[in-house]
Amino acid sequence: MSLTLTTVGLDADDTLWHNERFFALTQDHFADLLRDHTDKDHLMDRLLAAERRNLAHYGYGIKGFTLSMIETAIEVTEGKVPAEVISQILDAGRDMLSHPVEVLPQVEQTLKRLRPQFKLILITKGDLLDQERKLAQSGLRDHFDAIEIVSEKTAAIYDAIFARHGTGADQGLMAGNSLASDVIPMIAAGGWAVHLPHDLTWALEHAQAPLSAPRFAALRTIGALPNHISRLLAD
Numbered sequence: 001m002s003l004t005l006t007t008v009g010l011d012a013d014d015t016l017w018h019n020e021r022f023f024a025l026t027q028d029h030f031a032d033l034l035r036d037h038t039d040k041d042h043l044m045d046r047l048l049a050a051e052r053r054n055l056a057h058y059g060y061g062i063k064g065f066t067l068s069m070i071e072t073a074i075e076v077t078e079g080k081v082p083a084e085v086i087s088q089i090l091d092a093g094r095d096m097l098s099h100p101v102e103v104l105p106q107v108e109q110t111l112k113r114l115r116p117q118f119k120l121i122l123i124t125k126g127d128l129l130d131q132e133r134k135l136a137q138s139g140l141r142d143h144f145d146a147i148e149i150v151s152e153k154t155a156a157i158y159d160a161i162f163a164r165h166g167t168g169a170d171q172g173l174m175a176g177n178s179l180a181s182d183v184i185p186m187i188a189a190g191g192w193a194v195h196l197p198h199d200l201t202w203a204l205e206h207a208q209a210p211l212s213a214p215r216f217a218a219l220r221t222i223g224a225l226p227n228h229i230s231r232l233l234a235d
Contacts, residue, residue, distance in 0.1 A: 011175065038076045062093055066090065179209055
């Protein structure tokens with residue numbers, strides 16, 4: 001029986017445009033602010049633990065990250081962090097929320113190649129206002145048939161999205177830089193998944209690649225995606 005593929009989902013941050021680099025720069029600044037209290041490695045471990053702890057409360061995105069930095073600063077200074085440092089952390093968060101959007105190479109050409117043949121869905125998680133801002137500034141909105149900004153990416157979420165905008169997850173493909181969010185739950189939903197690695201990926205998005213899954217593939221660049229899909233359809 002021939003493969004039917006009707007709908008392609010794409011992640012946004014670090015798949016369509018740069019994102020994690022701004023978190024990395026802010027973490028460097030955060031470490032500099034707290035250099036008299038702890039070393040960077042220990043601070044980053046504490047920050048990551050706070051982010052993990054706070055996901056259920058704050059969700060994904062810059063606002064939760066900023067609150068986690070403040071919490072970590074209070075912890076590592078045993079409540080003695082100066083108000084000026086808290087103010088600078090808040091300034092850093094605001095700067096991140098206004099950073100310019102830089103679309104990754106080959107993205108627009110890839111979307112133009114895929115659009116005539118497939119329904120395209122942007123599926124991203126994080127803060128609603130920030131994700132809407134980045135999408136508007138990217139200039140990519142018109143390439144997509146639907147936009148989904150979700151609080152989490154799970155198999156059930158993919159089931160619902162691909163049923164709502166396509167013909168079901170089993171006839172859909174999801175591509176993105178996160179194995180934990182873009183690949184593994186889509187495979188669990190019965191769909192196809194493509195990992196598009198990025199040099200900078202948040203630690204909480206790391207996972208083991210499902211190498212034995214027949215519907216999984218890893219590509220070096222997003223520009224290779226149209227040819228990959230063509231090969232799938234030809235098999």
